[in-house]
Amino acid sequence: MLPLLTSAQIREADAFTIASEPVASIDLMERAARAFVGWFINHFPDRNEEVSIYCGMGNNGGDGLAIARMLHEHGYSHLKLIIARYNDKSSADFIINLQRIQATAVPVVQLNKGEDFSPESSTIIIDALLGSGLNKALDGDFKRLVEHLNNLSSTVVAVDIPTGFFADGEIHQNTVAIRAELVITFQQAKINFLLPEAAEFIRCWQAVNIGISESFTRSLNSPYQFIEEQDIKRVVKPRGRFSNKGTYGHSLIIAGAAKTMGAALLCAAGCVYAGSGLTTACIPLSGLTALNSYLPEIMALTRDGDILPDIDWARYKAIAIGPGLGTGADACELLAFVLSNFGKPLVIDADGINLLANRYELWESLTEGSILTPHMKEFDRLFGDHHNWWARLQTARQQAIKRKIYIVLKNDYTITATPQGKLYFNSTGNAAMATGGMGDVLTGLLTSLIAQGYTAEEACLAGIYIHGKAGDELALPNRMNVVLPGRLAQQLPLTMAKLMA
Numbered sequence: 001m002l003p004l005l006t007s008a009q010i011r012e013a014d015a016f017t018i019a020s021e022p023v024a025s026i027d028l029m030e031r032a033a034r035a036f037v038g039w040f041i042n043h044f045p046d047r048n049e050e051v052s053i054y055c056g057m058g059n060n061g062g063d064g065l066a067i068a069r070m071l072h073e074h075g076y077s078h079l080k081l082i083i084a085r086y087n088d089k090s091s092a093d094f095i096i097n098l099q100r101i102q103a104t105a106v107p108v109v110q111l112n113k114g115e116d117f118s119p120e121s122s123t124i125i126i127d128a129l130l131g132s133g134l135n136k137a138l139d140g141d142f143k144r145l146v147e148h149l150n151n152l153s154s155t156v157v158a159v160d161i162p163t164g165f166f167a168d169g170e171i172h173q174n175t176v177a178i179r180a181e182l183v184i185t186f187q188q189a190k191i192n193f194l195l196p197e198a199a200e201f202i203r204c205w206q207a208v209n210i211g212i213s214e215s216f217t218r219s220l221n222s223p224y225q226f227i228e229e230q231d232i233k234r235v236v237k238p239r240g241r242f243s244n245k246g247t248y249g250h251s252l253i254i255a256g257a258a259k260t261m262g263a264a265l266l267c268a269a270g271c272v273y274a275g276s277g278l279t280t281a282c283i284p285l286s287g288l289t290a291l292n293s294y295l296p297e298i299m300a301l302t303r304d305g306d307i308l309p310d311i312d313w314a315r316y317k318a319i320a321i322g323p324g325l326g327t328g329a330d331a332c333e334l335l336a337f338v339l340s341n342f343g344k345p346l347v348i349d350a351d352g353i354n355l356l357a358n359r360y361e362l363w364e365s366l367t368e369g370s371i372l373t374p375h376m377k378e379f380d381r382l383f384g385d386h387h388n389w390w391a392r393l394q395t396a397r398q399q400a401i402k403r404k405i406y407i408v409l410k411n412d413y414t415i416t417a418t419p420q421g422k423l424y425f426n427s428t429g430n431a432a433m434a435t436g437g438m439g440d441v442l443t444g445l446l447t448s449l450i451a452q453g454y455t456a457e458e459a460c461l462a463g464i465y466i467h468g469k470a471g472d473e474l475a476l477p478n479r480m481n482v483v484l485p486g487r488l489a490q491q492l493p494l495t496m497a498k499l500m501a
């Protein structure tokens with residue numbers, strides 16, 4: 001698990017590393033610049049390309065100066081350095097690096113307050129104006145310069161953070177920040193890189209290790225954590241010898257309505273392909289033929305109109321409710337019936353969530369440890385409108401703690417909020433998965449893992465990781481634009497086997 005830090009914590013971790021490794025801060029800057037240059041050269045190997053490096057006067061600018069020197073040493077022959085002298089103070093390491101670059105042949109242009117910009121012809125711009133030291137929205141000269149750079153057709157590579165983009169905290173709607181093609185960021189992704197507001201400013205990012213103390217970083221006990229493959233490999237367990245279907249639990253999927261049977265089928269498919277020993281789908285009578293022909297492995301418990309089904313609660317280790325269920329009075333009654341009788345944590349998705357949003361008294365019977373899997377709109381229906389994702393994160397955390405539940409907030413980097421107040425960001429998945437029914441498969445998968453004996457937290461973290469990884473395995477090597485949920489469900493056994501190897 002990779003802890004994600006706020007910019008204040010990053011400063012602490014930098015200072016701790018400098019004091020304890022020990023390493024002089026100028027040498028840490030040298031390390032950061034070298035790590036940046038390593039990646040830069042891989043992406044832009046043409047030494048004849050024109051590259052302009054825009055530097056501020058703090059340590060982000062200091063990085064830029066060191067990067068320019070190193071690119072010069074690597075034979076980049078069309079470099080230009082522009083120093084935006086918009087602050088009154090410069091950092092000590094900036095000054096040292098300025099002296100070092102002045103001893104080379106790299107041309108240095110000074111840009112003073114209020115001055116017009118000279119024409120820019122470089123195809124690549126390196127943004128080293130401001131980094132994690134950003135303490136207010138851009139205005140004046142910085143804003144003018146960033147808008148000017150954004151209007152060029154050059155490719156922008158940002159050092160650590162695009163200038164003007166806050167590493168953490170709320171991103172406001174009319175934020176002005178550098179729009180970067182690539183951000184090479186030090187040590188760890190910044191929290192806001194993982195939220196949808198980053199889409200406008202960051203096309204892709206790459207974290208490079210600069211040797212910041214890992215033990216100190218962990219000791220900060222950040223609520224924000226980034227899931228890595230090794231975390232999931234530790235969780236998933238291969239099936240043992242002498243096991244049988246009873247070993248892997250019986251799941252019940254309560255889903256579907258006459259016209260939304262697909263959701264029930266996909267949810268049941270996610271459940272059965274992820275390894276639930278037995279799966280029963282509680283579906284409307286009208287969907288029975290569809291179920292039997294789509295997946296004969298699944299047993300049916302049919303619902304007839306508003307008559308409550310006869311559920312033998314003790315048979316089931318895990319129950320999911322919601323996909324395609326509808327939000328009518330019968331669905332509401334069914335949810336209330338399940339909530340008050342099962343007695344164990346539930347997985348609640350889609351219409352199950354919409355029903356909870358409309359009938360707050362149902363929360364009373366929600367068992368601790370239950371999992372809710374809303375997408376953004378369902379989340380806002382549950383907890384009210386949010387103006388940005390940072391605010392949504394804070395609500396998810398508070399609600400998960402208050403209600404002792406898991407909230408899986410679906411997104412590019414799906415976020416799991418836990419009753420212990422952690423926010424885990426998933427690192428798998430891709431845009432080809434953005435298609436109806438994908439969430440139903442996830443719900444089935446989470447339910448399946450609980451039936452197999454994984455804790456709710458393990459099920460959430462492993463479930464979202466496996467789901468995204470199956471999508472990556474299908475879409476990325478084949479450059480597929482869309483992955484259909486039914487196909488993704490079929491991929492689950494293979495994805496899981498690879499993680500267990």
Ligand SMILES: NC(=O)C1=CN([C@@H]2O[C@H](COP(=O)(O)OP(=O)(O)OC[C@H]3O[C@@H](n4cnc5c(N)ncnc54)[C@H](O)[C@@H]3O)[C@@H](O)[C@H]2O)[C@@H](O)CC1
Binds near residue numbers: 129
């Ligand atoms: N501290 C360290 O040990 C390391 C820092 N590194 C670099 O240092 C950066 C952080 O450096 P700094 O803390 O010096 O800060 P920056 O270089 O990001 O900013 C410089 C100064 O600009 C001013 N400023 C902030 N927002 C402004 C705004 N909107 N308008 C005008 N001025 C503004 C602030 O006074 C700030 O201190 C990181 O992003 C990274 O690039 C790396 O060299 C790795 C090691």
Ligand SMILES: [K+]
Binds near residue numbers: 129
């Ligand atoms: K920057």
